[in-house]
Amino acid sequence: MEYTLHPIHILRHLMPGGGFIPNPHQTLRAVTNIDPFLTLFDDWNACTKKLKEYRHSLVGREQYLARSHIDETDAAITRLATSREDLQITLQRILADIRDTKVDENRLQQLHTAHESSAQRISMIAGQQSDKLRFIEECLNSGATYIGFNGACINEHTLSHDPPPYRFLFNNAVLKSSSSWNEQCTTLREFLHNPKNHNQVYIVDCDAPSEYRELKAPVFGPIRTITKPVIEVSEYHDASAEHRPPTRQAEHQQPPQKCIARCDPGEMGSDTRRPAEHRLVKIPCPGRSCDSHLNREWACATCDTPLEFGTMNNCIYCDCGSAAYDSWDFKCSSDSHGRGFDRYHTDELYRLLKRSKRPDCRNILVLGQTGVGKSTFINSFFNFLTFESFDEAKSARKLAYKVPCSFSVSHWNPSDPDQELENRTIRVGSRDDEHDGTAGNSATQKTSIYKVTYNDTRYRIIDTPGICDTRGPDQDKKNIKDTMNTLRRYEELHGILILLKANEARLTTTFQFCFEELLSHLHRSAVANIVFGFTHTLISNYAPGDSLRPLQSFLKDHTTVDLTVCRANSYSFDAKSFHYLAAYFQGVRSEDERSSRESWNKSRAETMRLLSHIDNLRPHEIRQTLSMEGAREALGHLMIPMVEISQEIRKNISLLEEKMAELNDTRLTGDELRKKLHLERIEVVPTKLDKPRTVCKNKHCCEFKSNTNGEVVPVYKSICHDDCNLKDVTEECVGHPTLINCRAFKETKDKTCKSCKHRWQEHMHFFYELKETKVKVKDKDVERRLKNNASDMALRQEGIERVQQLEKEYRSEHKQLRKATAQFVAYLRENSANAFNDATVVYYDQLIKIEKGKIQFGKDNRVNVDANKRKLKGLTDDRDKHLGLVKTIEENMHAPRDQTEALLTQDGVEQLIKDLYNLKHFGKNLRSLRDDITYYKNHSKRSHHRPRSRSRRSERSLETREDVSDRSCQSNDEREEESGRNRGILRGFHKLLPNF
Template sequence: MSNSDRPALGQKVALGALYDAKLDIFHPGSILTGVPPVDAVTERPAEKTNTSVTIGGTYRERHNALDIQCDTAASILAGLIKPQGSGVYLRNVSSDKLILCGAIHHHVSTVQEKLNFMALELHNHLDLDLLQNRDSTHVVLGINWGLHTVLEVKQHISQDDNYKDSKDAFEADLTKLRNCFDAESKGNPSTASCRMNPEYDYTLYSDAFEEEGLVLQTADEALQFIRLIPDHISQSSNGKGWPLSYALLPLTMLHHFIQLPHELQVTSSPISPEYLAKFTNLFDNYEIAGAKLQAYYADLSRHSLHTSESHIEELRRSIDQLEKAKKLAQAEFKQGLVSVRRGQTASTTLWDLFNQYNNGDFSPRKLSAIAGQESAKLDFINHVVSNGAIYIGHNGLSFEDAIDSHDDSGCYAFLFNRNAMKSQDVWNDNCALLMGLLTRARQTAPVYVVDCDATSKSLDSDAPRICRFQNGEESISDLLDHQKFMAEKSLAQYQTNALDTSLNNKPVKRRFVKVPCPCGKCDPTRICEWSCSFCLAPIEYGFTDEFIYCECGRAPYRSYQFKCNGDRHGTDYVSYSTKTLGGLLGNLDQSDYINILILGETGVGKSTFINAFINYLSYETLDLAKASDQLESVIPCSFSIQVMNRNDPNQPIEEKVIKVGGREDEADGSRGASATQQTNVYSVNIGSATYRLIDTPGIGDTRGIQYDKKNMADILSTLSSYENLHGILILLKSNNARLTITFRFCVKELLAHLHRSAVENIVFGFTNTRISNYTPGDTFQPLMSLLKEHSDMGLTLSNSTTYCFDSESFRYLAAYKNACPLPNEEDFRRSWEHSRLESVRLVDYFKTRKPHSVVSTLSLNGARQLIMELTKPMAEISKLIRENITAMEDKKQQLLDTRLTGDNLRKRLQLDKIQFQSHKLDKPRTVCKNTTCCDFKDSGKGDGETVTIYKSHCHPVCYLTDVKQDVVAHPNLIRCAAFSGSDHCKRCTHHWQEHMHVLYELEQVTVQVTDTEIQRQLQANAGDVTLRQTGIAEASKLIGDYKSEHMQIQEAAARFGLFLKAWALTPINDATEDYINMLIQDEESKIEAGRQLGHNVDINKKRLQGLKEDKQAHVELVNTLTKHMRAPRNAKEQLLDEKGVEQLVARLYGLPHFGQNLKAVKNTITSAHKSTYRERPYRIGGRAGAGFGARRANPRQAPARIVTVQKRPPPRVNPKDGHRKHETRSSGIFGGMFSGLSLR
């Protein structure tokens, strides 16, 4: 340490005293002996008074105020120096931010004393032996005398006060008080007012007080002390006052003035001021941290009912730990400081020590981290409680009891926790809404604030929300979100007494209500999209019954009132006139409805795809889907996952079945049966658009080819309820590497039933494409080869018609929702992202397509069905005609024989004809009326009657006596043994309602029929020649008639074949025979295996026989059609359209000899459906986010879901004429096929 001044800090020593800079202490005694010579000590008057103001209460600020240098400051902080007198001011630091600190420093200098080592006589008065004390480093060379006084002023402010304004006023008052001090010290008391803020606290520190400061009540008391300072000085140390500072001379410089007996060994290493300043900051930070913890503890103590006891206890531990850490840091700093000063360790030791306490586990920052954790929450609670809210949390009140205690008036609950307060925007908006509820006039419903950190009530995603409860049930889950949502909606409200909830169905022909607002203040040209004010679902107008539909039910359109979201509308609902509203609703268009037909092979995963498709449109990311309340699904499906513990090779593999959804009319596909049992329409509302996803039974049904036929009929019947198809999605697996029989059959079967005009709407979707890097994979080449076989269709695989999906991410989501999370989530996240993009691209593409007219495909398939049903009878009738022609030729030849005369001629004139005769059965017989189980024959009696031959004797001898004969589907027939308690026959597999009892059996017999014309002539006694000529003429005429009808039938067959070739994408599924052969082979294998095992294989045998009959029928059909598929040879063979097919069939029915046989053919397509109306409306989340309903926020909002089988509504009766109005627009032959179905 160099020659410098050291503050006295209340310590009194004499000139010549020794000082140790390493410990920063004065040693007792002095090197001066006795009274020093007069010229050895000089005194110089230094009378000076100075008054100053300082601001701040930290160590650094107080050290600066008293001009304490770094070395001395370090000694004070380390506890080497205990300041006294005015130095006590340095010990009472204040670091609370809510306490303003300032001080008035009054400094009076009187005398400067100095020891003159140049005086020779002084050498005789020096005890140099004391210099042998190696701990000394300096000698006191001089003393500055006087009196230092500090008046500390403090003001406590609150958080509500404006800090800057308070600080400015505080500093202004200190300046004014300093001026008063100056005036008093000069003996001129200020006439100006020194009145201070009564909230100020005063403490007076002075060298005149040895230990502690003096607490004052007013500033005037301090002024009185200032007036007495001259008296205090005069009475101390012979009027010199008190030591203010000491001038120190290093012992190493003493030899310049006196002769020393020996060389002094003085060691003292200087320390960088930068290092020492760091410790001042460290201990300031400890003080600041302690102040924060104490203030926080006081705050918690005042609000103990709003704070957990565990948190308060944790705070107590933090206070104790901080205090211990501070003492430990001070002790280690003291030890390190002395060690470095003595040169025992390097100064970098102090740097390491600083880093340890400043950044380690005992740092002020870490130990005070708990401070203020609950402050914002407590402030919020205090604020809302003071405004009338009821707190539920650490006070022990029960949330459930509070909610249940209110009647219909209900209550509100603000749910929050500490983390919820971090979402600034959401928090501020909810708080504003909460204060609005608390301050709202006529607010009767109580408002609770529920601390979810202290209750069992959970808070999803740590997002605050206000709930509305009525009768103990949550009616609104998020009031803020609800109000924002409502503000964006144009709402329509029905009269409550007009609501009809008896029907769950909606008519197919309906439109979203988009009309202007009827309010006179609103813009009449602005079209609004209206939602129900109760269920918030978009409302739709049903054209067939003039009702408006929503999720509440339905109500007549005339019962509605409207309130749009326009700024000028106001709060009232406004009505339209019935005539005006009816006209607007009648003109609504259907551009918002997109119909998508989904076709595919059994097992391709249509049901899973539809469930996944809805989720992909609902949620933009997998994470958002995981955060939702429930799994979106409309079709039951299931799959299994295996759990393997590879750490335990002996543990068996665990299999878990994940099931999604469930309905009575659907299987889940888990047992091999097709999951989709009938065609269903899922009406998915996304924003303002409705996507009808038409889910179909798979082609290649696991139950056999007959079910394929029924399934296709079911599909066509469902389509008859719609006018257009915007898209046809054919789903395929991505791993069909070869043109398998099943693959060829399924693709061609789909194409065979589509009209050529549908080619522009057909796209191909590939499932499970993650394994093929989201490409068509192995299926691409086989499908391309198959399409090239029918290149005339114009159907190709291109980017716009190819879509690659992957349902694995949906399966992952389903497993996650079933508490079975799967590994490799990142892969599933990428799968979700890709499949969503493909879903959006698919929907966008269908929007750009010209809709395919459903009537075209229906008419084509109606004609196809009719042609297929007529083909076999036409072939049989052609054979019958040829046989009759041959018979007539033989008769004619016999009549030409001139040797036949008389009675012989009369015998030859009898014609042979096949007739059917009946004989009565002893017991009733159960027979099937399905056309596949019946043959239709001419009775052969010349009366034009057609008789039915029942091929299936389902129960040849039935003993039921209460079944009425010849009545189809008699209720008691269900008890017949043919059904064995099932709905289907064990023999023919048809439904029991297609069966009846008969008591007769038809037998085929050959009889002779007398020609009526010959009989007439015989009765007229005509001669042999006349009889012969007449017989020949009649035979020739019949031969000509037969040939003419035969030619017409052949031409019809040809024209039918040309019709299918021209209008169907593929007229015949030429893969059917191979497919049936495969099924026959499988069935034969089952029979053989069953025999070897001794099982009953009767059912398999019946199934095998049915497959063989299907094959024979198909071969006959293909032979008939392909035989006539040639170019038209003349105008008579001009290409038919659907209407032409109908007209040609009518002409065939009118053939005089064989038309009645054809007319007996019945169409079976109408038996496929129980009802046309089978839409399953599904509204994706009441508030969709960006894009196709993708949800970005508010995962608590559960989506509105309706999954109900839609049934036909009752016919509407016009009150004016009493007639029923039907929707059916078909007529004629196809009208009979689609009887009861509406072609929209």
């Protein structure tokens, strides 16, 4: 572009007749007094924004406002915009006149004065009803009912009078100006928030025409006399029959007691067992002519039992069975209802059921090492909440207890001072599935729930089998899984009480392991609900004693969350008072009643302090823990398949590159060219072995050869134990500790293999192998072109374009796999209560180590290992990119620059898995590989219980693909049996990560 600058007066000669051209010699007056208008327009913009935000806040709240107020707000917005436009036009005209010296600058001052307060005056309506709306919504959220502009009125004939209903009269004027407003409002809030009050409260808006009355102050009190007409309002209605309008005679009749509901038999399930979290269905009737504010109790029309709503599965239960909440129709006992049943709108019914009052419960999980006195603590806890004093417990008819337990007491006969002390075992209760602990066994054998009510609050004590169970570490894992399965039945967990013995100078290694195991299953938010209880504190003057320091050190070194021991979350208990009472009720008298009474007083005070602390904690939502466990399980199942598929994609990209080189060779023509148009793809397929095997990894028991891809792979010559049915051995892990129990090593003192004579640490166990296969990729377009006898040039060009497109799609899916793995890891690190080890990195490191060993073997034996070098480079690149992605997500997840840096949510985990399975080329392979490996692992573990084979050791050598050999150690727990509501939620891989 070229241009030339000319003076303005030249334009008249260059553009004759070209419109208005300013006179260059005319002097324009500068306008200096413009700043006040800039401020004025800023104020105008602020008022416009304020008014529009206020109007937006009224959306969805029209039922609490006069229609005239909304219309006035809309009119103010229009008037403000019109006035601003008029001001702009006038200001432009005056500025032009001032510059042309037609008018004086005083006109600007006059214009400014005329519009200085216009914006504030027009927007004064903004916020007029905001305080009232906030007050109304606060009351509604606390359980009150609004009466006013929504057209509803109070019906005195359908009101419940036990307890009596209350009403709060107010209007906007008293809310803003009454001196008693704050006092009365505080009284109302306290009344609504008091859990002991079950009275229905109506807040009556006296600005509404139907409730209009003069008020000088708000009025709060019970409803005594009501003379207003009845107007019923129901927002949703789905009638199944015609309704008759209520007559005055029907309104004054006393309704029958029973309100019934029915469900289509086809929708009804057979399960009648109520879940742990359930509540009585107590909601208004959806009928058009029924009172929409009167909560009613409902019974099944068939079995006549009260309906109960399960909050975990959203089903309504009766003795007939259970059905989804939105499958039910309702018919109340009011004569005004009519003959038919009515159904709620789904969303409205769900809201009412979720907001219905549920029992006031506290769920407390109790954990402790075997022998800490957990069962005795629970019995003491039950006594402290049942009796106010030691004397009251002593004067009861019998001993109060919940858990079978036993202990020994020493006593002597006072009349015979020369008699030796005798030990007597005191046994409290019995139960088939519990031991009393006298033989050194764990007293609690499975997770149990004990309930006790105190001050109208029900406490559920979730008693778990002891940590460091006497049945072994494998039982500890099962105990933790059993505990987590039990928690799944509840919505919230209010407290996690971890019991430790006082005055123990160190924590056992097993306790540390089990505590970390527990944290690995908990969401990070649950840490705030952990408290510590110290037992046997009589000897340490009711203090933690020597146990405090090692616990503080352990928490500092072994957790990634802020978990400390302080006065607020530590409690000291002693069970001497319960021991005294148990012996007393069995006729054994102790002279040390004074210290037992002191133990009662001190421990009960600590129990009350514990309950007060738990009451003030925010409950942990168990679904958060379940969501995290779902992500952990998904990563556990998908980690190996994702890495394997990632390597599979790399090899397929290499195949495409080779194919591209062939198609670019112009010497390739005719039939040879047509043969090369058919593509192949490598797929990884798991194959289950007939029997689990133990093989030797010593170099003298292995051979190496090249496979069809030119990679060096091992061939195992020594199958040291065919049909090896070891329990709890990690597959493909060289030197796993459980291998020492294999039959191949039991007959030798030094634990060398009786077959190959090598050490047990050089062996590994496995029951499936991964094999690569090549499959042909069919393309309909290629087949069509070949049938149509297309030219060599067209076929070559189309083949090249197809390969380029496939390579692009393969690389895209490879990138998606890497990103998904990083997102899983970042999600678990952010939400796990303890340090989360990235198993993917460990697995890559193990594969890299294996590949380096193969390359070294190839160099030593002068074997071509170029294919292994390419694979090593691919593994290293994938590992580094994985680490980079995880780091990027962790650094930016709280302020992500794009979706790839955002942290996964609960729904995002499920969606990400679906996206991976839906990958165009490798999604089905990923899903198939995941399903097959999981099935083979679980099937093999279940087969451990079959009779052993007596067949001789197989002489066949076993060839495995290199990707399977010498894998990292991963623990894969047995699949939980799925039985009803106790179906397991933790199926594997929680120890996958650290065991690598």
